[in-house]
Amino acid sequence: MYHFGHKEVSLRDLALPYFRPYADDDGESESGLLSEVFVFRTDILSGIANESELSMPRLLLFELCRGFQNHAIKVPVLIFINLRRDQLFLFVCGGKSKVEAGWINEICDCEGPGRDTVHDEAIPFFYWDGQHCFRVYDKGRFPTDEEYLVEDFGTRYPSLYFRGTSEKEFDLINEHPENYEDRNVIPKETSFTIKKGEERVTVTQILVTLTNDPRTENP
Numbered sequence: 001m002y003h004f005g006h007k008e009v010s011l012r013d014l015a016l017p018y019f020r021p022y023a024d025d026d027g028e029s030e031s032g033l034l035s036e037v038f039v040f041r042t043d044i045l046s047g048i049a050n051e052s053e054l055s056m057p058r059l060l061l062f063e064l065c066r067g068f069q070n071h072a073i074k075v076p077v078l079i080f081i082n083l084r085r086d087q088l089f090l091f092v093c094g095g096k097s098k099v100e101a102g103w104i105n106e107i108c109d110c111e112g113p114g115r116d117t118v119h120d121e122a123i124p125f126f127y128w129d130g131q132h133c134f135r136v137y138d139k140g141r142f143p144t145d146e147e148y149l150v151e152d153f154g155t156r157y158p159s160l161y162f163r164g165t166s167e168k169e170f171d172l173i174n175e176h177p178e179n180y181e182d183r184n185v186i187p188k189e190t191s192f193t194i195k196k197g198e199e200r201v202t203v204t205q206i207l208v209t210l211t212n213d214p215r216t217e218n219p
Helices: 011-015 042-051 056-070 102-106 167-175
Strands: 005-010 019-023 029-041 077-084 087-093 111-117 123-128 133-138 149-152 162-164 183-185 191-196 199-211
Touching: 005 123, 029 042, 042 056, 042 087, 056 077, 056 102, 056 123, 056 133, 056 183, 056 191, 056 199, 087 111, 102 111, 123 199, 149 167, 167 183
Parallel strands: 005 199, 133 199
Antiparallel strands: 019 029, 029 087, 029 111, 077 087, 077 123, 123 133, 149 162, 149 183, 191 199
16 A cells, blocks of 8 residues: 655746637637646657666656756745657646756757647646756556556556555565666665665655646636
């Protein structure tokens, strides 16, 4: 069983002025969550992860933590991710203050920053409160009743990012992460450490409930 802390995150508070109306395929007015977006090729990202003896999601998490800490960003930021075929989309929502996130290009050769609305199927991945790094999970989609959980980027389907697993597979992935570049275990501990070379970052895991989400309601 997994027992993490919980936090409500209002996208209206966080993402203003990035709500914008747009016309859907039928010409109806909709509201989208506008963000900065970076697009990674998953083959390149997984290659770098393999060289670092990390999974792809752990590499992303490490680089985001290090980047936000090194650039001393003082405003809250929520990051969504979405996998589509051979691309990973990373959406940066930073509220009224412009987030200087161009350093994300340094993670690997990616496209961005551009501007786009957050995909409907994108999931919250990372939260920065101005001081600390959080790996966040959507409370409504996180299977807390499972005994062992794996985060699997190999599925390419958001609903399957998290899946229950056996103790045997959990231990294999945990002990030999270099053999599983597209997946990693989800630790039961509230906080855990990621090491890349001689550098380390500490990440706290929390469940989040997103409120005022323009993807599901009008702001």
